[in-house]
Amino acid sequence: MVSINTKDILRVYKREGNIKEYLNGINYLSILNSKNEEEKACLIRKRKIRPNTARRWIKGIRTPYSIKCLNYLKEKSMLPYKPTERTARIFGFLQGDGPLLKSFRGFSFISKDKEILLEISKDVFKEFKILGKIKQKRKVGDIECIHGKKFFVKFPTYEIKFNSRTVSSLLLVLGATPGNKMNKKINVPQWIRRGNKKIKREFLKGLFDAEFSNSQISQFTSHKANLSSPRMEMGKKLELEENLKEYLSEISSLLKDFHIESKVTYRREYKKGRIAWTLLVSNKLLNIKKLIDSIGFHYNTKRENEAIKINSLIKRKLSQLNSRVS
Numbered sequence: 001m002v003s004i005n006t007k008d009i010l011r012v013y014k015r016e017g018n019i020k021e022y023l024n025g026i027n028y029l030s031i032l033n034s035k036n037e038e039e040k041a042c043l044i045r046k047r048k049i050r051p052n053t054a055r056r057w058i059k060g061i062r063t064p065y066s067i068k069c070l071n072y073l074k075e076k077s078m079l080p081y082k083p084t085e086r087t088a089r090i091f092g093f094l095q096g097d098g099p100l101l102k103s104f105r106g107f108s109f110i111s112k113d114k115e116i117l118l119e120i121s122k123d124v125f126k127e128f129k130i131l132g133k134i135k136q137k138r139k140v141g142d143i144e145c146i147h148g149k150k151f152f153v154k155f156p157t158y159e160i161k162f163n164s165r166t167v168s169s170l171l172l173v174l175g176a177t178p179g180n181k182m183n184k185k186i187n188v189p190q191w192i193r194r195g196n197k198k199i200k201r202e203f204l205k206g207l208f209d210a211e212f213s214n215s216q217i218s219q220f221t222s223h224k225a226n227l228s229s230p231r232m233e234m235g236k237k238l239e240l241e242e243n244l245k246e247y248l249s250e251i252s253s254l255l256k257d258f259h260i261e262s263k264v265t266y267r268r269e270y271k272k273g274r275i276a277w278t279l280l281v282s283n284k285l286l287n288i289k290k291l292i293d294s295i296g297f298h299y300n301t302k303r304e305n306e307a308i309k310i311n312s313l314i315k316r317k318l319s320q321l322n323s324r325v326s
Contacts, residue, residue: 002191004081004173006070012169013066016104016178025066028057069166076129081170083191086127089202089298091174093120095186096210100176104168107176108161110137116209116299117160124162128170132162182236182274185243188250200254201295207251208232209300227310229283230291233266235276248279258294261287285321289314 006029013022027049034040044054056062063071073079083091094100098109111117114134121132138157143150172178175189192203211232232251236244248264255262261282268276281291292311297304 002083002174004079004170006079008173009070009073009079009169010066012104012172015172021064021066024064025070028064028067031057069169072166073170078128078170083174083199084127085198085202086123087174088192088195088199089206090120090123090127091171091176091189091192092203092206092208093210093299094171094176094206095181096207098210099181100168100171100178102179104172104178105165106161106163107168107171108132108159110157110159111210112155112157113300113302114158115301117158119299121160128162128164128167130162130164130167132160134158134160183240185240186247187243188247188254193250193254197257200257202298204251204254204295205298208295209297209303212297212303227283227285227288227314230281230288231278233276233278235270235274238269238273238275241275241277244275244277248277251279255281255291255295258290260290260294285314285318289318 010022010025013019013025027043027047030043030047031040031049031054034043040054040058043049044051053062057064070079073081093109094107097111098107100107109117109120117134121134125131135158136156137159138144138153140153140156142153144153168176174191175187177184177186188203192199195203211234212230232248234244234248245264252262252264261284263280263282264277265280266276266278270276281287289311292307292314296307
């Protein structure tokens, strides 16, 4: 299991191009951990640290922002940090419907279902000790532009935002993607792919709460089993097509760990320079039953309630099939 430490958090500043803050953090810790005054003075000269700055650090008058971030994590007993099943669930929803803001100044979740955001806010508070603010992002009647086409908003959309550079830096170390995911590479982090089944399950729950919401498991009388294939379609800019296929294949591989059949299929260009691929779960009765029993949903109670009904339908159909065979 991965364990995030002090150096991991400081490297976030370096990764995001804030070299000055990264060096301030490294130098601050080096000075405070010096064995004696001579070693401390040598370090200040060697690293060309301003004497006045060093003096303020030593006396506690001033502290680099990166160190304040570390201190917060330590005060909340979150350093070293080991991701939990709750972390995996939050992370899954973040990869689906949650942008990590640029400059890691915060993160947010977006949904048409306000109750989902209220539930995820409880998880975020339990795990990271921070509160978020919910606001209405789009109102009924607003004009929204999706894939270059304009639509009238039929249902209100809500957003919950968490303004915390500290937790954002933690999420970055865990593998979160800052900014618009449509234009960035995205992968399932190794701590999830190599995690135990509980970690994998909770990640998939969070992701499916977000990404399966527009492609429900529905009944169709024209289908011999009256069930459609659950699916998850995602889009990227054309030059990231291979990354998109790789990401969906990683999800498919996680499902395989639960003996759930799926495949990456249905390539389509929905806009110039934009490509979409679909993760399609086999609609065999036992396969969908495994999806519901082994994975299911967490935040999306409407999807969970629907899954319960579908599971009941599957049991009836399996019983009918068995009675015909016998």
